[in-house]
Amino acid sequence: MAVINTNKDHCNRREFVLASGLFVVGGLVSCDELETKPSTKVAKQKTKPSPEPISIRVRIGKNAEKVTIAKNTFTKSTIGDKPLKVEINPNTKVTINGKTKTTSGLIMLHPNKNNTFDVVLHVLVEQYLPGVLAGELFAHWHPATFASQAVAARSYAVNLHIERKTTSHFDVTDGPSSQMFLGDVTLDVAHRAVQETNGVVLRWNKEIIPAYYSACCGGLAATAYDAISGAESHQITPLQGHSGKDKCAALKIRSWNTERSARLLRKRLNACANLMNIPSFADIRSIRSIEPSATNQHGRPIKLAITCRRKKVYEVRAKDFMRAANTNVSALPNPQRKLWSSFLVGKKVGSKLELSGHGMGHGVGLCQYGAQEFAGAGESWQNILAWYYPKAEINS
Numbered sequence: 001m002a003v004i005n006t007n008k009d010h011c012n013r014r015e016f017v018l019a020s021g022l023f024v025v026g027g028l029v030s031c032d033e034l035e036t037k038p039s040t041k042v043a044k045q046k047t048k049p050s051p052e053p054i055s056i057r058v059r060i061g062k063n064a065e066k067v068t069i070a071k072n073t074f075t076k077s078t079i080g081d082k083p084l085k086v087e088i089n090p091n092t093k094v095t096i097n098g099k100t101k102t103t104s105g106l107i108m109l110h111p112n113k114n115n116t117f118d119v120v121l122h123v124l125v126e127q128y129l130p131g132v133l134a135g136e137l138f139a140h141w142h143p144a145t146f147a148s149q150a151v152a153a154r155s156y157a158v159n160l161h162i163e164r165k166t167t168s169h170f171d172v173t174d175g176p177s178s179q180m181f182l183g184d185v186t187l188d189v190a191h192r193a194v195q196e197t198n199g200v201v202l203r204w205n206k207e208i209i210p211a212y213y214s215a216c217c218g219g220l221a222a223t224a225y226d227a228i229s230g231a232e233s234h235q236i237t238p239l240q241g242h243s244g245k246d247k248c249a250a251l252k253i254r255s256w257n258t259e260r261s262a263r264l265l266r267k268r269l270n271a272c273a274n275l276m277n278i279p280s281f282a283d284i285r286s287i288r289s290i291e292p293s294a295t296n297q298h299g300r301p302i303k304l305a306i307t308c309r310r311k312k313v314y315e316v317r318a319k320d321f322m323r324a325a326n327t328n329v330s331a332l333p334n335p336q337r338k339l340w341s342s343f344l345v346g347k348k349v350g351s352k353l354e355l356s357g358h359g360m361g362h363g364v365g366l367c368q369y370g371a372q373e374f375a376g377a378g379e380s381w382q383n384i385l386a387w388y389y390p391k392a393e394i395n396s
């Protein structure tokens with residue numbers, strides 16, 4: 001079963017753009033890590049999607065103490081111990097912790113044990129998607145980028161709905177640990193993309209795939225098996241990535257540089273031995289250099305060799321290294337500069353470790369910056385999807 005990772009290890013596109021020293025006009029905000037917790041289970045779809053329209057269950061509030069829906073305020077005491085259904089009109093304002101979303105659909109309030117509740121919006125998938133696209137892409141991007149993103153986001157959400165409908169009270173969250181969702185939006189290009197691709201999803205052997213995507217693959221594709229989890233469902237051909245360089249490889253924005261205190265980074269890795277349950281992190285005594293020691297079939301690093309002062313080499317999974325380096329540890333100052341991807345190398349200069357890398361996010365499936373390049377060159381959304389999800393069936 002695919003499980004949404006609710007940790008805070010995510011990336012923000014505006015931060016990335018600013019850190020890269022580039023200015024992009026207009027648009028929005030965040031990208032998606034879309035990681036799932038490691039699972040060795042086969043995510044088998046037991047049932048085919050119902051011919052009835054699917055409502056995606058979006059958790060828009062976690063452990064809320066109060067929610068205001070239109071003019072009505074709900075707390076745990078007004079809800080009681082059973083889920084409460086609240087019918088809403090289109091374009092209803094929902095306010096949780098001072099943040100307001102305008103939404104349509106219906107709202108379920110699910111009590112938790114700790115005197116709080118989850119706020120879950122049930123919204124028809126086609127009505128849900130414009131709010132995803134408006135949160136995931138820059139508003140001025142190409143209609144074909146929006147259309148390819150619409151199909152990927154629809155496939156991702158419907159796959160999760162099928163996986164989770166009997167095991168969880170929500171399918172997706174509304175933030176970057178899942179996919180962004182801004183509520184009802186008026187962005188025309190987003191609505192047109194959803195209408196143009198109405199009902200179209202990506203399938204493999206007739207089953208809808210979890211169509212992961214990220215902001216920028218850095219030029220070489222990651223595989224879902226390496227970058228998301230070892231689940232057998234992640235070994236399907238469409239999630240193994242394209243062969244050869246991606247269109248984003250020509251973009252300046254695909255590359256990043258940063259530096260860290262070598263000593264603090266080493267201490268952070270040591271602390272993550274327990275926090276992330278990776279005991280080998282505790283053995284690292286110093287960091288001189290970080291180089292790829294194994295790559296996937298496309299040449300993207302999947303393991304990194306950390307060489308210490310005494311030339312001893314520690315091999316770690318690239319995605320674990322990136323996650324640990326971005327983790328807040330109580331005894332250490334929080335990392336000021338994020339590592340944007342696991343596609344990186346590092347070298348010690350003085351007391352600093354200079355790190356440089358490519359891309360932003362896990363690099364599996366559609367690359368948003370690459371898709372925008374393809375679209376600008378006149379490619380159709382179908383061709384864009386065929387490149388990023390090799391051999392996937394594209395149909396409704």
Ligand SMILES: [Zn+2]
Pocket residue numbers: 216217218219220246247248249367369370
């Ligand atoms: Zn790319």
